[in-house]
Amino acid sequence: MSDTSLAEVLRERGLRLTAQRQLVLEAVYGLGHATPEQVHAKVAKTAAGVNITTVYRTLELLEELGLVTHAHLSHGATTYHPVVGEQHVHLVCRICHAIQEVPAAMLNPLASKIEKERGFQVDPAHVALFGLCARCGGNQ
Amino acid sequence: MSDTSLAEVLRERGLRLTAQRQLVLEAVYGLGHATPEQVHAKVAKTAAGVNITTVYRTLELLEELGLVTHAHLSHGATTYHPVVGEQHVHLVCRICHAIQEVPAAMLNPLASKIEKERGFQVDPAHVALFGLCARCGGNQ
DNA sequence: CTAAGTGCAAAGGTTTTGCAAGTAG
DNA sequence: CTACTTGCAAAACCTTTGCACTTAG
Numbered sequence: 467m468s469d470t471s472l473a474e475v476l477r478e479r480g481l482r483l484t485a486q487r488q489l490v491l492e493a494v495y496g497l498g499h500a501t502p503e504q505v506h507a508k509v510a511k512t513a514a515g516v517n518i519t520t521v522y523r524t525l526e527l528l529e530e531l532g533l534v535t536h537a538h539l540s541h542g543a544t545t546y547h548p549v550v551g552e553q554h555v556h557l558v559c560r561i562c563h564a565i566q567e568v569p570a571a572m573l574n575p576l577a578s579k580i581e582k583e584r585g586f587q588v589d590p591a592h593v594a595l596f597g598l599c600a601r602c603g604g605n606q
Numbered sequence: 607m608s609d610t611s612l613a614e615v616l617r618e619r620g621l622r623l624t625a626q627r628q629l630v631l632e633a634v635y636g637l638g639h640a641t642p643e644q645v646h647a648k649v650a651k652t653a654a655g656v657n658i659t660t661v662y663r664t665l666e667l668l669e670e671l672g673l674v675t676h677a678h679l680s681h682g683a684t685t686y687h688p689v690v691g692e693q694h695v696h697l698v699c700r701i702c703h704a705i706q707e708v709p710a711a712m713l714n715p716l717a718s719k720i721e722k723e724r725g726f727q728v729d730p731a732h733v734a735l736f737g738l739c740a741r742c743g744g745n746q
Numbered sequence: 747c748t749a750a751g752t753g754c755a756a757a758g759g760t761t762t763t764g765c766a767a768g769t770a771g
Numbered sequence: 772c773t774a775c776t777t778g779c780a781a782a783a784c785c786t787t788t789g790c791a792c793t794t795a796g
Contacts, residue, residue: 596733597726
């Protein structure tokens with residue numbers, strides 16, 4: 467996702483390209499996974515004045531534009547991540563809260579079974595699987 | 607889960623059986639899925655004076671005791687549910703927020719694949735799959 | 747220019763904490 | 772009795788909203 471395409475997507479909707487929007491998008495891409503707070507911190511390194519309110523509003527906008535998505539990972543933390551390339555499923559450790567990713571394709575057999583049986587279309591990128599990671603699980 | 611076994615589990619830890627703890631546990635069992643707020647409302651029907659703070663503290667305690675668990679369903683809402691009988695996976699619609707359940711066993715093939723490849727043990731009851739339900743998906 | 751975007755401050759909602767009063771065992 | 776529990780009030784979060792100022796196009 468380059469600034470050019472951000473500009474285009476914005477222009478299609480009559481919206482404006484601003485420094486803040488570029489910075490927030492770059493932060494999400496740079497961080498991979500991040501809470502609004504973390505995005506704000508990263509953006510602040512470049513442009514100290516950017517308000518957390520703007521970060522929230524921009525993340526919401528970028529999500530509408532299809533450039534980022536969010537997932538609900540541990541204890542209510544909303545985590546944003548880029549929409550790019552291969553989608554993935556998050557594995558969240560209940561103990562150490564470490565996040566791993568596995569290819570979303572692994573979910574396909576389950577997803578099609580659920581769709582057949584329930585008519586429910588699973589959105590793999592938004593899915594979180596909770597459990598115990600190798601390190602924490604080994605000790606329990 | 608009877609009051610008797612709640613009393614036993616508490617006694618093993620030197621904790622006390624109180625009316626509030628019985629009511630909160632009963633509320634979770636009666637509701638199936640519930641936010642702390644909903645548990646509080648249900649408890650209030652029997653004992654009006656119970657404080658929301660106590661509900662939060664009690665839910666946390668009951669989870670430590672293994673009597674209830676929680677999952678993170680839509681937009682950060684913490685939802686508690688009983689640990690009893692068949693475990694299930696939650697399907698949460700991103701549009702109407704309706705919740706369906708499917709047997710946790712459906713997750714088994716995926717869970718064992720992930721455990722083999724990553725050493726990560728998936729906890730099915732804590733899992734939420736986001737997507738579009740039959741009604742909302744059909745219209746999109 | 748002028749409509750869209752931002753920053754600031756304040757409000758809203760949820761969850762946690764400190765402490766004195768209450769009570770189960 | 773006495774340590775565990777509760778209720779209350781306040782604080783701590785996280786997120787949203789209203790409004791005047793700023794700015795991209």
